[in-house]
Amino acid sequence: MKFTRRDVLQTGAGLAAGAVGSRLIGSGSAFADDMMSFKPEKGAKLRLLRWRRFVQGDETAWVANTKKFTEKTGVEVEINSESWEDVRPKAAVAANVGDGPDVILGWFDDPHQYPDKLVPLTDLAEYLGKKYGGWYPVCERYGKRGDEWIGLPLGAAGACTVYRQSWVQDAGFETFPTDTEGFLKCAKALKAKGHPIGMALGNAVGDGNSWLHTILWGFGGKMVDDKNKVVMNSPETIQALEYVKELYETFVPGTLSWLDSNNNKAFLAGDVAATINGISIYYAAKTSDDPKMKELAKDIYHVNMPQGPVGKPTELNLFTQAMVFKYSKYPNAAKEYLRFMWEADQYMPWQQAAIGYITQPLRAYEKNPVWTEDPKHTPYRDCVKNMLWNGYSGELGYASAAAMADYIVVNMFAEVCAGDRSPKEAAERAAKRSERYYRV
Amino acid sequence: MVAEIPSVTADSAYRMSLWSRLMTDRNFLGFWFMLPAAAVLILFLAWPLVLGIWLSMTDTTIGRPGVFIGLENFDWLSDDPVFWLAVFNTFLYTTVASIVKFLLGLWLALLLNKHLPFKALLRAIVLLPWIVPTVLSAIAFWWIYDAQFSIISWVLLKFGWITANVNFLGDPDNARASVIAANVWRGIPFVAITLLAGLQTISPSLHEAATIDGASGWQRFRYVTMPLLTPIIAVVMTFSVLFTFTDFQLIYVLTRGGPLNATHLMATLSFQRAIPGGQLGEGAAIAVAMIPFLLAAILFSYFGLQRRKWQQGGRD
Structure with a gap:
């Protein structure tokens, strides 16, 4: 910036x-041009x-x-x-x-x-x-x-990578990396130490859409271009799909069923070393009466969601x-x-x-x-500063709302992770589904 | 003049008699007595249905009144794999859940019809899953099926029968089975209690007569209980199929239609498209697409299961 x-x-x-x-x-008294009010x-x-x-x-x-x-x-x-x-x-x-x-x-x-x-x-x-x-x-x-x-x-309501500092350091990283490549490496190292990570791949309105759009855009993939033309089926999208498929190997089992609150529960129970979430996990641990939770809060750290090869933040919050x-x-x-x-x-x-x-x-x-x-x-x-918008890089409107409500992007990634479709097939299918909403 | 007077009296007499005749006319009175009920039905059932069908033939979105587009929504849906997946899921869900509910419900009803200790208490307990608000029981199932904290996985792990948590809702087939199981759990009491009521109307003398004639337990069930129970079964199963076909809450709480839309039913897809997605016309079209199936289910049970021949164990 x-x-x-x-x-x-x-x-x-x-x-x-x-x-x-x-x-x-x-308040009340003010400069004439610095104060506006409606009667x-x-x-x-x-x-x-x-x-x-x-x-x-x-x-x-x-x-x-x-x-x-x-x-x-x-x-x-x-x-x-x-x-x-x-x-x-x-x-x-x-x-x-x-x-x-x-x-x-x-x-x-x-x-x-x-x-x-x-x-x-x-x-x-x-x-x-x-x-x-x-x-x-x-x-x-x-x-x-x-x-x-x-x-x-x-x-x-911003999302960041939420992680257990001691486990990440144990896996050989000072902090959780904020680029997609490092993110994957760190996740693999954590997994090798017996600490999987986990993000929602189910029809989770908030978490699923946030992190998957961030990754998709980070690789340069997007559903539509500036003219609202569907460009989902692109090499960039396929790269993003391949990336998440590899990342999925480091996930705790069951993330395909995860809705918005599952990662909070799993993190607080110590089942995952990292996830992408709002500040709620940290807050829940910090304000808990349970001394074990308070201890856990000390180990929770945050970094911004990973940036992809496009080299700039592409968050959706x-x-x-x-x-x-x-x-x-x-x-x-x-x-x-x-x-x-x-x-x-x-x-x-x-x-x-x-x-x-x-x-x-x-x-x-x-x-x-x-x-x-x-x-x-x-x-x-920095969550808003780092954001792109729904239906990036097209216009906001009926189509962007409908496409997101239909979980097209989330389903595309989930299909690849579940092994139901190859990245290419999943991208083709998602493009077809998007076209239904972006028809003229 | 002179001639007119009697005609007037005759007329008024005729009118009197018309009034009194009307007051005793069954058809006339029947019409007026039915009117309030009909008005309620038309206003609150038929009219919304008509509006829904109209909506399904427009391209209405949230915030924009649509124009009539005929059957375009249906045409559009016919080419949508997610819609067909939802249709398939709905059929699978309804068929499997209804059959299992019927079998287990009938079994439970037969058991409860026996002379058991604490009969009243047992019957009350059986009703519990039906009384608990669906959303609450769905949340309970959500925990039971949780990928990390499932009690079932925990128990099986403790026994050493499995090595990793069961992926109840994360795998398409498991997810389908899990939501069906939750629906069955919730639906059994309705079937069981209603069939129990039906069983109790069967006169014991029929069973006694059959026993004297040397009928076995199975024969008594097959030739006495079943035929007499058929009308009730028809009604219960019609309702059960309708409830299952239109289920929404359970899916919405457990999976939102995921994973990979494997548990999306027509009702949940209709909601997803219409409200969060804003495509009111398309959502209405999905809902309207449910009507023929629902009608078929109703017609089948009313005209089929209530046939005398069938009830008496015969064939057409």
Whole structure:
């Protein structure tokens, strides 16, 4: 990542305004161009649907921030939460029937499935971007349709390689390698010492998609090109498939059935030496009352997901963003609510309370102490910076959502690992399946 | 004028009698008494079904109303290997699970029909798998089948009968067998308890008469119990097949249709395509594709199993 002078200035300005500025100036009073606000409609009341907390701190801080907002503006906000996978269908239904929560914290390409039903948030997004050092490039991909912002990125639940330091060192590596080649070598060395690794190859919405897309893109393979043309069946894809097949040899048995939570359980039980996951494993061990778990936490370390031969990060993480629906009677109140929650005074403490589960979309929040107070948090700081988007390098929309929901990429890798198909056959089949969604 | 007066009275008398005749007319009253039930059925069953069929003939996606495209969704599906795999899985799942549920259920019903100690308690216990919410029992099975922490693997390992954990859900064939086993476990009580109710309506005098005639245990079962039980079996198996064919929760919790789509049923694929995938039209088409099979199952049991000849052990 190259920093231009402009970037540095922007980050600096953002920080000044955010972390320091707000404390010095006090929220409320502000410079004219540094403060935007929307006037809530008279008698406005909001309903927010969000994903259920991954950690208690997230919810507590979110509710506290919301309460602050209500006290300031008199706008009451009712917060409903659903398990993270259930938000998508609920949001889709709300969009379809034209009634439901005013604001929804959705996932991935949700806004691009019903762009006409959403209130444009361009002014708000531009204001926040300017104030807080700019959005990461991937946020513009997710948030914008053409020149207009239709979603307000909240961040991503990032994934990193989570590993047992002592076992990795025992296998002859100082830390877990962050390139695909070294990753494989280390996994093999661990396996030789009797410590397999393991990542989900079942229909795991979060984990399966995250790590397999990261590898696929890392080798230069992708489902579609910039013109949404299917290019899945390529030598690069086949290379990625061969790589994962070799890596699969070092896996603990049963990963083809793994859903999102299996790797957490297996890691904490000491069955695997490494996996790719959110910060939840570390957090569970660290906050456990069990002294054995506390001991284990000391041995858990993180590095970013491996980079492939393309030589740059190609991560896919669970990206979440806020949408304001047009059917809402109080769009201004909703925008004001989002603005309030995204400002440093609220966002930073919230992010801290969520102890690194959510990586920020705005550069200025990189400086949030949550990323440095425990050095083990640090790799998660860069998860959004390192991201590509669903349906890379094509457009976000119906096709990208449908192709991912159908587990085309996950199935392709699983077929090869199970030995059902050769890498070539699997790539051909996946290309055919992708074409079903990317037909013109 | 004079002539009209009687005609008016006659008319009103006629009307009176029409009203009173209507009030006693079975067809007329029957229509009105049926109306509320029919309205409920039409509003909440038939209409959504029609809407579903309509949806399956459009290219609706989430957030965009579709246009009528005729049978294109079906045409498209006919060429989709994943859809056909789901059809195959659904048939395998329904056939195997229904047969096993029937056999074990019948067996259990026959056992429970005997004079056992703690009969009432036993019958209550048998119902348990049916009462527990499916999602809860599915989560229990998820642990039982876990690749690392399966209790079955653990026990077998302790006994030294296996050397590595059983890969319950990670191998396509094992996964199919495992989800069928979980479905059977859950479905047996329904079959058993209903058949038990059927068994208890069979008059003991028939068995006594057969015994006096020198019928063996098997003959009594074959020529007395079975024919009298057939109508109940028809109803139970119709329901059982319907429940199994449309199963969703168990698969969704255990495998999400994996590994390699080996356990995707039509219901789960329909959901996956329609809601997370946003292709409402295609999802509806998969759901509609289930209807002919369901109808066939119902028709078979109603017109086939309820035939008198069959019930009496004869053939056509």
